[in-house]
Amino acid sequence: MRRITASIVTATLLLGIGTAKAATAPTTHPTHPATTTGHDRQLREATPEPIQFRHGNIDWLPQLAAEAGWPPKTWRKLGQIILRESGACPRRRGGDIVDKNCNVTGHDGSNHRSDTGLLQINGVNYDKTRNKWALVCTANIACSQEPLLEPLTNLRAGLALFKAAGWDPWTPSTWGG
Numbered sequence: 001m002r003r004i005t006a007s008i009v010t011a012t013l014l015l016g017i018g019t020a021k022a023a024t025a026p027t028t029h030p031t032h033p034a035t036t037t038g039h040d041r042q043l044r045e046a047t048p049e050p051i052q053f054r055h056g057n058i059d060w061l062p063q064l065a066a067e068a069g070w071p072p073k074t075w076r077k078l079g080q081i082i083l084r085e086s087g088a089c090p091r092r093r094g095g096d097i098v099d100k101n102c103n104v105t106g107h108d109g110s111n112h113r114s115d116t117g118l119l120q121i122n123g124v125n126y127d128k129t130r131n132k133w134a135l136v137c138t139a140n141i142a143c144s145q146e147p148l149l150e151p152l153t154n155l156r157a158g159l160a161l162f163k164a165a166g167w168d169p170w171t172p173s174t175w176g177g
Contacts, residue, residue, distance in 0.1 A: 051151070053102045055087045068155035074162070081170045085120035090151040094120060116145050117154035119170070125161060135164055 051060045058079045065075050086092045089102035094115030097106040114123025114130075126136040126143055136157040137143035147153045161169045 053088060053090055053151070055089055055098055055100050055102055056083065058082055058088050064151055064155055068152055069159050070155065070162075077167065078158075081167070082118050085115075085170065086118050088118065090118050090154065091149045092117065092120075093145070093149075114145065116148040118151055119154055119158040119161075121148050121154060121157050121161070122169075125169070126157065135160055 051064070053060070061075060061079050061082070062072075065078060066072070070078055082088055087098060087102075089096075089098045091102065092098055092104070094112035095108045095110035096104045097108060099105050112122075114127065115121070116123075116126075121136060123145070124131045124134065126134050126141075126145070126148060128134045128137050128143060134143070136148075139157075139160045141157045141160060142148050142153055148157055158169075
């Protein structure tokens with residue numbers, strides 16, 4: 001009888017129809033490359049380091065641009081625009097003065113506070129009270145400023161504008177006024 005019970009339990013677990021005790025997750029400790037296992041590498045790759053945004057640095061651009069859907073052939077120009085518009089500081093709003101770590105330290109007194117994030121997406125593109133056809137809002141990306149302060153959302157909003165009008169939203173010669 002004991003042998004039959006053991007066989008049933010073993011078969012049940014092998015077939016995946018039984019339950020087993022939950023295992024505790026392994027703790028990750030720095031390891032020497034010679035002792036790193038494939039499992040250790042998978043754990044590190046599954047949890048990438050958070051991006052440290054710094055004024056004037058766009059080393060992170062290929063990763064986020066790809067995730068947002070920007071084609072690689074656009075990344076050079078996209079990087080130039082990000083550096084010009086926000087200095088690569090994702091939480092920057094129009095007129096913000098920032099330090100080297102992208103911390104807002106002041107404001108220049110200008111009146112373009114609706115310009116938002118990496119690509120300085122203008123309120124006319126997300127705020128339906130300003131423009132009932134606000135593309136970023138009608139594309140269900142963001143209908144207010146706060147979500148556009150998140151880098152990936154901002155890049156997705158920029159991609160929607162790029163698909164609709166090319167680089168024109170960031171070309172001063174095409175701005176009215």
